[in-house]
Amino acid sequence: MPNPPTLTPHERVLVALDAPSLAEALTLVSLLRPHVGGFKVGLELCTAAGTPRVVAAVAAAGGAIFLDLKLHDIPNTVAGAVRAVCALGPAVRMLTLHCQGGAAMLRAAVAAAAGAPHRPLLLGVTVLTSIDEAALRDELGVAAPLAAHVLHLAQLARDCGLDGVVASPHEAAAIRGACGPALLLVTPGVRPTWAATGDQRRIMTPADALASGADYLVIGRPITAAPDPAAAAARIASELG
Ligand code: C5P
Secondary structure (H helix, E strand, O other): OOOHHHOOHHHHEEEEOOOOOHHHHHHHHHHHHHHOOEEEEEHHHHHHHOHHHHHHHHHHOOOOEEEEEEEOOOHHHHHHHHHHHHOOOOOEEEEEEEHHHOHHHHHHHHHHHOOOOOOOEEEEEOOOOOOOHHHHHHHOOOOOOHHHHHHHHHHHHHHOOOOEEEOOHHHHHHHHHHHOOOOEEEEOOEOOOOOOOOOOOOOEOHHHHHHOOOOEEEEOHHHHOOOOHHHHHHHHHHHHO
16 A cells, blocks of 8 residues: 555555455455455454464465554554554554544554554544434534534644544545645445445445545445456546546
8 A cells, every 4th residue: 555646546445354254254254366556354254363373364364455444442542552553564554543532542553553563553543423413412412513623633643643433434535635635544334336336325436435535445445345346346447547
């Protein structure tokens, strides 16, 4: 995953490895590695198979890793977890943290990663897309409108030294406008016109997501559930080029 200005279209695509087992995930990595920029590995696979084991196996298969652990704890604990991730080696290119952990937690993560020989890009998760306006207000007690709260947390991430944020493509243009060109934007909720929507609601096509300011696209089922995953990934890259 090189820096965005030098990215080819296929390098902008990160495949969500939402596979039930490490073996199935590795099959996808070997099929897709030439066609995409990397692989998002999340809590399910890491909890089932063990994060160091998953990282080592995906790295051995040649995959660059977006480690979506969504860290959220006291600063000291998150700093320790970030150091542990940095020690997993150069294949881990991106790591997620919850912005709602607050400035001290985010700054502790940045400090823990600084100087590591293999420092992943640190990405803040703003508001989960499963949280709607009512849940934010009534369950989480946040009075601000959802869109304003997302922008607030994206600016917090930038001000604390994070490299980027994960956001809906529908939030990308506003975040880009508020946070400037340097903050990396990674967007899930992406669907080519020819793919099933599934349970995603606020979707955008890959080309529209990039036009809205996204740098990387997280795409799962349109690729992984396709009859020919490599062909689906190549088709997406061709639509971006
Ligand atoms: O299969 P699909 O393309 O919907 O996969 C999208 C991936 O991005 C899944 O791993 C999902 O958990 C993740 N994600 C998301 N929306 C968010 C954050 C993460 O869809 N807001």
